[in-house]
Amino acid sequence: MTDAAGGRNGTRESRADGAESTDAPELRIPRGTLLRSRVVSDVATTLSRALDRGLTGYATLVPQETLLLEGDARGVLTFADGVPVLAYNTVSDSGGPDALAELAVPGPYRVELYAVDDEGLAAAHEEDALRVAPGTAATELADDPTLADRTREAAPDERLADPEADDADAVAAFLADDDRIDAIREQARAEAAERADEWGLDAALADDAGGDVGSESGGDVDPETDGGRGPEQ
Amino acid sequence: MVEAFAVASGKGGTGKTTSTLALGMALADEHDVTVVDADTGMANLLFHTGLDDATVTLHDLLVEGTATDVAEATYDRFGLSVVPCGTSLAGFEAAEPGRLRDVVAELASDTDVLLLDSPAALGSKSAVLPVVLADRVVVVVEPTIPALSDGLKVQEYARSYGTETAGVLFNKVRDDAADVAEQAERHFGGSVLARVPDSDVVRDARRAGEPLLAHAPESDAAARYRRAAARLDVRDGDGGAVADRFRSAVVPDTP
Numbered sequence: 347m348t349d350a351a352g353g354r355n356g357t358r359e360s361r362a363d364g365a366e367s368t369d370a371p372e373l374r375i376p377r378g379t380l381l382r383s384r385v386v387s388d389v390a391t392t393l394s395r396a397l398d399r400g401l402t403g404y405a406t407l408v409p410q411e412t413l414l415l416e417g418d419a420r421g422v423l424t425f426a427d428g429v430p431v432l433a434y435n436t437v438s439d440s441g442g443p444d445a446l447a448e449l450a451v452p453g454p455y456r457v458e459l460y461a462v463d464d465e466g467l468a469a470a471h472e473e474d475a476l477r478v479a480p481g482t483a484a485t486e487l488a489d490d491p492t493l494a495d496r497t498r499e500a501a502p503d504e505r506l507a508d509p510e511a512d513d514a515d516a517v518a519a520f521l522a523d524d525d526r527i528d529a530i531r532e533q534a535r536a537e538a539a540e541r542a543d544e545w546g547l548d549a550a551l552a553d554d555a556g557g558d559v560g561s562e563s564g565g566d567v568d569p570e571t572d573g574g575r576g577p578e579q
Numbered sequence: 580m581v582e583a584f585a586v587a588s589g590k591g592g593t594g595k596t597t598s599t600l601a602l603g604m605a606l607a608d609e610h611d612v613t614v615v616d617a618d619t620g621m622a623n624l625l626f627h628t629g630l631d632d633a634t635v636t637l638h639d640l641l642v643e644g645t646a647t648d649v650a651e652a653t654y655d656r657f658g659l660s661v662v663p664c665g666t667s668l669a670g671f672e673a674a675e676p677g678r679l680r681d682v683v684a685e686l687a688s689d690t691d692v693l694l695l696d697s698p699a700a701l702g703s704k705s706a707v708l709p710v711v712l713a714d715r716v717v718v719v720v721e722p723t724i725p726a727l728s729d730g731l732k733v734q735e736y737a738r739s740y741g742t743e744t745a746g747v748l749f750n751k752v753r754d755d756a757a758d759v760a761e762q763a764e765r766h767f768g769g770s771v772l773a774r775v776p777d778s779d780v781v782r783d784a785r786r787a788g789e790p791l792l793a794h795a796p797e798s799d800a801a802a803r804y805r806r807a808a809a810r811l812d813v814r815d816g817d818g819g820a821v822a823d824r825f826r827s828a829v830v831p832d833t834p
Binding site: 447450452486489491513514516518520521527530531534535537538541542545547550551553 | 590592704707711722723724725726727728731732735736738739740741753758759762763765766
């Protein structure tokens with residue numbers, strides 16, 4: 347099976363070194379040990395697991411929603427002692443809140459969780475441009491305010507006071523993405539028209555609402571379906 | 580009858596019921612207001628209005644063959660007419676959502692403003708029905724990506740059914756998210772009704788089983804809801820025509 351973050355058998359998991367800009371942030375982290383590989387309907391499952399076991403390592407997140415993002419979001423979220431530190435999209439090379447915003451789509455996600463020793467992530471975790479506020483992943487990816495509170499409680503004081511990482515930054519990045527907003531609207535319109543037909547509500551549709559119908563994204567995937575890979579090594 | 584509003588959000592936890600009751604109480608200064616818990620699968624209104632023990636609810640009105648009168652499920656509370664929904668699974672399973680149209684039509688003939696506290700979803704016929712039946716929708720969102728995404732979706736569903744957006748209500752707004760609410764206004768268009776801060780007073784009101792405007796009428800959040808209600812600019816309508824519209828609305832026949 348291909349590594350979800352795009353790396354293959356090497357010691358580097360993901361990178362941004364193909365970016366044209368010289369000051370593009372890079373994420374270089376060791377591959378680590380695969381702990382878990384799953385399709386989850388809710389990222390809270392993964393974040394909660396990482397928090398509860400105080401994981402130092404990272405998760406790769408591949409949203410299965412392809413309509414909005416044209417299949418081009420593959421995320422890496424690193425953890426220090428269970429608390430998210432960095433976010434990175436290996437396809438768009440976005441980092442930090444921008445990456446979280448790109449990854450914040452309805453599930454399911456294919457998720458792999460890796461453990462890395464503390465030293466392996468120390469250098470990567472100094473990259474301010476990729477940093478996210480401790481509770482943001484729980485709020486924006488998992489839509490779980492209780493988990494966000496729990497994560498903030500577990501975060502060291504200096505992380506909570508970090509001026510570079512604001513909870514609202516990911517939301518701001520989302521709202522600045524007009525194409526994404528248009529895609530959500532377009533998908534909702536198509537879905538409304540399709541379901542009106544299914545539910546026998548066609549006659550209640552507004553006159554100008556039925557014409558602009560795109561295709562539906564496909565069926566649901568069962569939550570928590572085991573990806574078929576157990577722990578490795 | 581003047582106008583029917585669906586208070587909707589597309590996801591749970593945004594404070595829809597709190598908002599429905601707060602807008603209702605504020606509008607009750609000038610209008611006869613009826614608030615209906617249209618979320619037949621996840622009733623909540625009764626807990627906010629001290630009606631936990633209500634013996635007759637909307638569920639009873641939605642069961643075929645019962646002779647329950649709408650008046651029996653309508654309770655006068657806090658200056659409002661409140662139609663709560665029951666919480667039992669049996670009640671939900673026996674209910675026929677399609678009958679909501681008739682209930683709404685009957686209520687509409689005897690009130691000025693109808694507020695439908697809508698289900699936190701769009702995935703079933705019964706969940707979209709309030710948005711289909713209403714004249715306008717109030718979209719309640721939190722400043723998070725999941726809530727904003729779902730709010731945009733609700734607005735688009737409403738538009739598909741010819742239901743205009745009365746405005747957007749930003750709820751649970753923290754200090755650091757004030758700019759975000761401003762940025763979001765651009766996408767939702769129309770009027771931003773209020774930015775209500777995240778506050779303990781709202782949680783206290785819920786715990787006390789009272790609407791916010793009864794529990795803490797002098798609070799900042801209450802003041803913002805009053806301004807939001809004023810911005811709704813309730814329209815004078817032809818009562819008979821509105822009731823007829825509900826009666827003739829196309830509605831689903833099964834959940």
